[in-house]
Amino acid sequence: MPGILVFCETKDGKLKKVSREALSIGRKLAEKTGGDLAAVVVGSQAASLAADAGHYGAKKLYAVESAALDSYTTGQTTAAVKQAVDDFKPSVLLMGGTSNGRDLAPRLAARLGVGVASDVDQLDWTDGKLRARRSIYSGKVFGRVEISGTPAIATTRPNAFSAEVVAGGGAADVVKVSFTPVEVKSKLLETKTPEAGELTIAEADIIVSGGRGLKEAQNFSYIRDLAHAIGGAVGASRATVDAGWIDHQHQVGQTGRVVSPNVYIAAGISGAIQHLAGMSSSKHIIAINKDPEAPIFRVADLGVVGDLFTILPALTEEVKKAKAH
Amino acid sequence: MNSVVCISQVPDTESRIKIAADGKHIDEAGLKFIVSPYDEFALEEAIRLKEGKGGDVTVVTFGPDRSAQALRECLARGATKAMHIKGDSVDADSLGVARVLAAAIRTLPHDIVFFGKQGVGTDNGLVGPMVAELLDVPQVNVVTHLEVGDGKLTAHREIEGAEEIVECSLPAVITAQKGLNEPRYASLKGIMAAKKIPIDTRSVADLGLTDSDVFHQRVTFVGLETPAEKSGGRKIDGADPSAAAQEIIKYIREEAKAL
Numbered sequence A: 001m002p003g004i005l006v007f008c009e010t011k012d013g014k015l016k017k018v019s020r021e022a023l024s025i026g027r028k029l030a031e032k033t034g035g036d037l038a039a040v041v042v043g044s045q046a047a048s049l050a051a052d053a054g055h056y057g058a059k060k061l062y063a064v065e066s067a068a069l070d071s072y073t074t075g076q077t078t079a080a081v082k083q084a085v086d087d088f089k090p091s092v093l094l095m096g097g098t099s100n101g102r103d104l105a106p107r108l109a110a111r112l113g114v115g116v117a118s119d120v121d122q123l124d125w126t127d128g129k130l131r132a133r134r135s136i137y138s139g140k141v142f143g144r145v146e147i148s149g150t151p152a153i154a155t156t157r158p159n160a161f162s163a164e165v166v167a168g169g170g171a172a173d174v175v176k177v178s179f180t181p182v183e184v185k186s187k188l189l190e191t192k193t194p195e196a197g198e199l200t201i202a203e204a205d206i207i208v209s210g211g212r213g214l215k216e217a218q219n220f221s222y223i224r225d226l227a228h229a230i231g232g233a234v235g236a237s238r239a240t241v242d243a244g245w246i247d248h249q250h251q252v253g254q255t256g257r258v259v260s261p262n263v264y265i266a267a268g269i270s271g272a273i274q275h276l277a278g279m280s281s282s283k284h285i286i287a288i289n290k291d292p293e294a295p296i297f298r299v300a301d302l303g304v305v306g307d308l309f310t311i312l313p314a315l316t317e318e319v320k321k322a323k324a325h
Numbered sequence B: 001m002n003s004v005v006c007i008s009q010v011p012d013t014e015s016r017i018k019i020a021a022d023g024k025h026i027d028e029a030g031l032k033f034i035v036s037p038y039d040e041f042a043l044e045e046a047i048r049l050k051e052g053k054g055g056d057v058t059v060v061t062f063g064p065d066r067s068a069q070a071l072r073e074c075l076a077r078g079a080t081k082a083m084h085i086k087g088d089s090v091d092a093d094s095l096g097v098a099r100v101l102a103a104a105i106r107t108l109p110h111d112i113v114f115f116g117k118q119g120v121g122t123d124n125g126l127v128g129p130m131v132a133e134l135l136d137v138p139q140v141n142v143v144t145h146l147e148v149g150d151g152k153l154t155a156h157r158e159i160e161g162a163e164e165i166v167e168c169s170l171p172a173v174i175t176a177q178k179g180l181n182e183p184r185y186a187s188l189k190g191i192m193a194a195k196k197i198p199i200d201t202r203s204v205a206d207l208g209l210t211d212s213d214v215f216h217q218r219v220t221f222v223g224l225e226t227p228a229e230k231s232g233g234r235k236i237d238g239a240d241p242s243a244a245a246q247e248i249i250k251y252i253r254e255e256a257k258a259l
Ligand SMILES: Cc1cc2nc3c(=O)[nH]c(=O)nc-3n(C[C@H](O)[C@H](O)[C@H](O)COP(=O)(O)OP(=O)(O)OC[C@H]3O[C@@H](n4cnc5c(N)ncnc54)[C@H](O)[C@@H]3O)c2cc1C
Pocket: A210, A211, A212, A213, A214, A236, A237, A238, A239, A240, A251, A252, A253, A254, A255, A256, A257, A267, A268, A269, A270, A271, A272, A273, A274, A275, A278, A288, A289, A290, A291, A294, A306, A307, A308, A309, B013, B037
């Protein structure tokens, strides 16, 4: 039976959103292959995710329970997921295109001698093969790829697939994977979280981004205020990052992050090709720019020609009012 | 301290990309090729290590004839050796490329093997970790800061909304992220000196690999397509900020179904 296995990551004891998205597209693939959908979770609390994984359609949860897997290291997690693959023998292995997913997928693929498609935004099963769509050359081209080998591996672009709860989806059956930690050559010394509590652009549903039109570092407060009111993350153009106004973590674009939120608001951003590469696949794009000829308007669904210093505060007020109702 | 830097040659990021007649490749005619931008951070870091601790910086690429130019540019910036494995790398998938590079690296002294976090254009981000696996060495990906000590390194790795500090033994694979350093330009002296350095040119067979090791594709492009040109949506005048704000809210509510 050509089963689908999804490597799921957790945050605060719950499945990450991108893992739920991967499970949901995995479930659709499983309907086509006629196989089972299973999740693999690693770490000492792995089995506690059975209900969460079940909600998103997983029939089984491969739990690799070991304290050695509580923080991510390439060597340990690769060995653990490889063990689950050997046990379940899936046709397809999916994982969210997170930092760890993108660290793990190629390492595991080389161990298994199979192929990977990175950061895919569509997936399908046709003629017994996994097919995927990827955006390449800064979004100037879509490539359709066929992934052969067993399992065929893909990492999913955050927000590209919707996470769908399955009606009546009970908890997944827990299958314990026997695992002996391997000797690894690297260790995690420290995790630094600079802006605790701030949403990250990678998985946010709404992103408010600022560009050089903000004029100076302190004016990022206009962006932060709106982001905070609307419940979104703060993004930035490279020009503002290079100027030192904001940390690189926030940069959207070719040399920053590629994002595809539901709503992307660009204020004071001209829309250079390298910026568009990072955000043009957003579902709803709103641009605020005082130059009616700014290239950002070519990709904007709603373009507002005007001064961000008057429009952003008005918008923040309106959002607060709307939320109060 | 010896480093190997794997570099790929990619179309200039400003290029207009045209799909070739077969519908599966891009049309290379008239394209300007550059060293992939992330590979520049990788190269710069290796050169700085050499300047601090001595040793060689060998740049390696697997690609067609045109890739020799990319190696020349790296030599001009300060790499000390270059190896060109000639072949149609576009017809190999990432694991095929990784096998070629791993075979080449095994013949070279290496304490650290540097890559870009991804090749700009195809944006796979696969080759570095695949090579690390084939060489059985640890990897740290998306690195923004690096310190190299005795037999080990400490690297800062960018993750979602945070940074991890990872220590690992040498030899190791590092994939470079923007922010790692500020790459230098080639000096005239460097350009002249680079001309005297021979490029070690090899074939896939010279490395003991068969075509089926390299060109058996596990990931194949079945078709390329140009995204539907966005026509640009509605444009409104923002002279009245509160009216504009109300329009935006209406749009977010009704179209995006958010708020
Ligand atoms: C290899 C390479 C990689 C790159 N990668 C990236 C990347 O990842 N991300 C990225 O963003 N860029 C990237 N760039 C840079 C990119 O080319 C642009 O330089 C950059 O995006 C410009 O940033 P900006 O839009 O903030 O600034 P500008 O282009 O200066 O635009 C500022 C805009 O603000 C508007 N404005 C000014 N005042 C106001 C006001 N009061 N109200 C409203 N609007 C106002 C102006 O009309 C203008 O359109 C890259 C470039 C290269 C060469």
